[in-house]
Amino acid sequence: MTLEVLQTESAVAAPLPRRADFWRASRRNPGLMAGALIVVFMVAIGVLAPLLGTIDPAEINPAFRNKKPGAERTIRTDEGAETRLVHRFGTDTLGRDIYSRTVYGARVSLIIGVTVAIISVGIGLIIGLIAGYIRWADGVIMRVMDGLM
Template sequence: MTQPTPTVAPRDHISAFKRARMIATSSPVVFVASIILMLVVLSAIFAPWIVPHDPIRLSPAVRLKPPSDVYWLGTDAYGRDLLSRIILGGRVSLVVGVASAIFAVAVGLGLGLLAGYIRWLDAVLMRMVDGLMAIPSILLAIAIVSLWGASLWTVLVAITIPEVPRVVRLVRSLVLSAREEPYVEAAIAAGTSTARIMRRHLVPNTIAPLIIQGTYICASAILTEAILSFLGAGINPETPTWGNIMAEGRVYFQINPGIVMWPGLVVSVTILSINLLGDAVRDALDPRMAKRGIER
């Protein structure tokens, strides 16, 4: 008598698109934040084709105009359409946010792996990290921009450097915990190279926390860029960014408050949407949070 062939339960595999849709629709607030963030990103990508007016054309005859059918958000002190400049300014602000998050996570991951796995490097690297964290991030960013001059790359470096220590400390704590696991100790006992252990056993444990940390870095970088531009220590004033628009309009705030309020509102809504989406990603990737949701 032949034994029946045991059936294997199908593996529960969720595609990246389906997982993203589940995160975006996890709650009405997160869904609205996802829609707002998608609109901001799409408007920044297609800015040259959707702006209603030339965002850099000077028109002194229509300077400081209030909102109207022609200029939906009014004009600035040089007669430029405010809505067009906000849409175009989103390109630079989003690039700064995303690029700073990528660079900070990449550098912090490498240093955190070294600090957490190689013990003699831990004390040296962490003392350097503690020294950087002792300096207020905005002051360090202003000092870097003042030293190297205002440009997109300078602002990226100035924003990325203060964020790296936070990523290093996060990765180091994860690696210190993971290296005590039996599978890592078994790999060490088997003579597996350090690079292979890091790549196959340690890095996968940091992916989910780094994705969450990256969203917060992106939001923080957008805010920092706006602060630097508002203080005159950011990107060249000729390049439209949300911070530059507010910096140029602060002198005329009493005449036309919208020059400062509208880009400030866009910055606030964008950062809030990124943070809400980051919280949703954290809940989706954290098994404990998912278990709480099932129990509820």
């Protein structure tokens, strides 16, 4: 055997790691990227709600009922300094800031969504275990699911 035969290189490229392959396939799917962007945006709003919401969402101010978006008001602090507050989305019939309520509402929506997903996985796991362990239960569960559909 000659030295030349041992030193030849293979023309086949090394396979990509699974993570890189998944990322490459994900970037080509616009629906997945749009959904991921929306989820990241909602989580960011929920986490940053105290920084984004400048006015207390539960504060009721009857003097500022049904104001248009962009309405401004000035409040005085205990030290005598004046602070200008802008109602970006306006106010509702009780004078509450709609923007702050929307931002803080993102937190509630995320908590509800995660809770429902966890409960659904738990229920599905229990039903799947029952269907897999008890043979006749699989048929009954399938007929119930067919009826629900």
